[in-house]
Amino acid sequence: MSTSALDVVEFLLTTSVYSSDRARDENDLPPQIRRVYWTNGTDAAENGQHRSGIERPLAATEQLAREATGVADPWGAVSDLMFTDRDDFSSTLTLTQRDLAERWYAERADDERFLENPTLAAHFEGREDVGERVDYETALERNRPIQADRVWIDGLLAEYFGDDEDDQEMLDLVDVRAPEDVEITLDDLVLTANQEAEIEKIAKAIEHRDYLASIGLREIGKLLFVGPPGTGKTSVARALAHDMDLPFVEVKLSMITSQYLGETAKNVDKTFEVAKRLSPCILFIDEFDFVAKTRRSDEHAALKRAVNTLLKSIDDVSLIEDDVLLIGATNHPDQLDAAAWRRFDEIVNFPKPDSGMRADILRVITYAMDIDEFDPEAIAETTEGLTGSDLRMVMREAVLEALTENRTTLTQADLVAAVEDFEERDNLKNMDMIDGDHEALVAGGSTGKASDGGEEAGADGHAHDHSHDDGHAHDHSHEH
Ligand SMILES: Nc1ncnc2c1ncn2[C@@H]1O[C@H](COP(=O)(O)OP(=O)(O)O)[C@@H](O)[C@H]1O
Ligand SMILES: [Mg+2]
Known part of the structure; x- marks a missing residue:
């Protein structure tokens, strides 16, 4: 049996269960399925009713089945099963006998498959034909939260910056990527022992943030990457986002130019707001030495204001309270002043490789x-x-x-x-x-x-x- 049939039946069962089980929400859907059903707030807002989200019932058209499963001919994959049907007019696929489909699926799906689909895990949990192996809580924990999906991120950005006239500056200033769009992983990078230890520490801090909050340790989760150009600072920050399934919000300080200064302070605020809404996420501020440079006395007052807003926002954001991991990077540590240094609790050195x-x-x-x-x-x-x-x-x-x-x-x-x-x-x-x-x-x-x-x-x-x-x-x- 090919896995395409299993993939398509899983898709049909998931959409069918989700449509009828109101206890499930979008975080119960595997990312590849919810992606195709996500409606963007701003598009839908035109008729004044909808907000961003996923609306029931989920219609299983061939097109959506194809997008969600990657199976080129979804109907072809399941047409010889006795519990499937296709409506020629709407090209919708349906399960004519769901109980048969469920038994067929339970026999063939392995543990891994069940743990990757919280909607089905919830539905099958406790049934005799799947035994102990299906556990909803584990599946939910392993499933990527909707906040890390590209569709969700795009919707949020449109909501914040969509009809603003200062879009352009915003687009220049921040770059938001979903973890699925980050291509590099930590395995692609050669790290020093010290870098590995720092990454391990931060992963532990993220995992145990409730504990850290409970013992009052809040000054954690602001890293400064220091080293010459080309030593992997940006790559490591991105790889962390990819490997930890966190959205990656990159601020390019050098894009704060006098051209848009009037709006910059406001946009810096918005950037942090977006980061908090996207949380848990990584907020990466490259070229951090720019901060020190603009604090010189001869700089434009509006530029200084923007940078002070930035410093204040950095003080206000917290890994423990807001789930935002802040990573700064600089090629010129010698140019940082004390005010910049003291905002980071860990300095990670990126030396030239030996x-x-x-x-x-x-x-x-x-x-x-x-x-x-x-x-x-x-x-x-x-x-x-x-x-x-x-x-x-x-x-x-x-x-x-x-x-x-x-x-x-x-x-x-x-x-x-x-x-x-x-x-x-x-x-x-x-x-x-x-x-x-x-x-x-x-x-x-x-x-x-x-x-x-x-x-x-x-x-x-x-x-x-x-x-x-x-x-x-x-x-x-x-x-x-
Ligand atoms: N330690 C490393 N291991 C593997 N690749 C590296 C390493 N350091 C740099 N590179 C590669 O060099 C390129 C530039 O790295 P980048 O992260 O942009 O450096 P930086 O931000 O420090 O200037 C990337 O393609 C990256 O993959
Ligand atoms: Mg870089």
């Missing part, structure tokens, strides 16, 4: 690639000072170079060459930044062949390649 970590990072990022005679330790030895982001760029370069020779299998030699290219480029950039001596570059570019042979010309060529690159070039532009 040789062992570099080898591990190379293993992780080449996971899906074919590389002959791959020796990550040897590459790690020669890449002192490179960050995870640099190593990614080295690999990208090696892959593209090989593609120009129509190869998709790399060799260790390709990697060695890509590292050399990278270092040449890096030298060029440093020359530019430290000396501010643009003449050297200009001379190298125009008369390089005459003065310095082929090597300069090669380096120049790569500098041009590099200007097309997004991430890394951008990172370095922050380093003054």
Whole structure:
């Protein structure tokens, strides 16, 4: 028997049970099912009646069955079962004999399946044909809350910012992602022992927040990630959101520009309000050094007001009371003042990776690639000072170079060459930044062949390649 039949029958049973059992709410539906029935408040509000939510009865049309189960031909998958029917006019699938369907399902669904569907777990709990294995409480606990679903998040954002004229600033200032939209996981990242310990601590704090509140420990749950660009600060914050199934609210402080200043303080307030409504969630504030910069005396008064609002909001938000985990990040810890530092209870260091970590990072990022005679330790030895982001760029370069020779299998030699290219480029950039001596570059570019042979010309060529690159070039532009 294929699992598509089981998937479709589960869908039909779930919609049928949910439609009649008023004790169930949207948190009892598995995310892939409630997603297709969610009505957005602002769309529905046009006729003045509906609010965001899921309305009974849930009609099981073929289209919705397809979207919720991923089965391309849902009717085809269940048409030969004796308890199913299809209404040709509305293309709705129905269960003609629900008790038969239930017995059929109970015989075939394993524990895992029941624990992933609180609606059915509640319905089947205690029945003889499923025994002890079906437990509603466990299923509910394991099910992702509706607040973490993209549909719910979009609805909330529309409610808060939908008809506001300052949408644009808001969109620039915050980026809200559902955990299902975050692609990176902690397994993709190579962490230091200290980083792992900090993550473990924060996971425990989230798990036991009721206990922490009961003993009066409230000053927990504000982390500051400190380290050079490209060391994984943003990635770790996102991976936490993904792995803990929490919405990810990212504030980009550098987007607070004088252009919209009048509205900024208000929007900062709204951002925190949104974070609290989305809770439990992660609120990530990148480029935190921006705060310190704007506190200088010569800054625009409105900008200072916005930043003070931000600091005050940070003081008011709490992991224990609001379920908001706050993570700040900065590439420039030296620029933070005491007022900024004291708002965080844990500082997590993101150093440049050592040789062992570099080898591990190379293993992780080449996971899906074919590389002959791959020796990550040897590459790690020669890449002192490179960050995870640099190593990614080295690999990208090696892959593209090989593609120009129509190869998709790399060799260790390709990697060695890509590292050399990278270092040449890096030298060029440093020359530019430290000396501010643009003449050297200009001379190298125009008369390089005459003065310095082929090597300069090669380096120049790569500098041009590099200007097309997004991430890394951008990172370095922050380093003054
Ligand atoms: N320790 C690491 N392990 C694996 N990948 C890393 C690591 N550090 C950085 N990277 C990769 O480098 C890129 C840039 O990292 P990012 O998180 O944006 O750094 P930061 O926010 O510190 O500037 C990402 O693609 C990330 O996956
Ligand atoms: Mg970052």
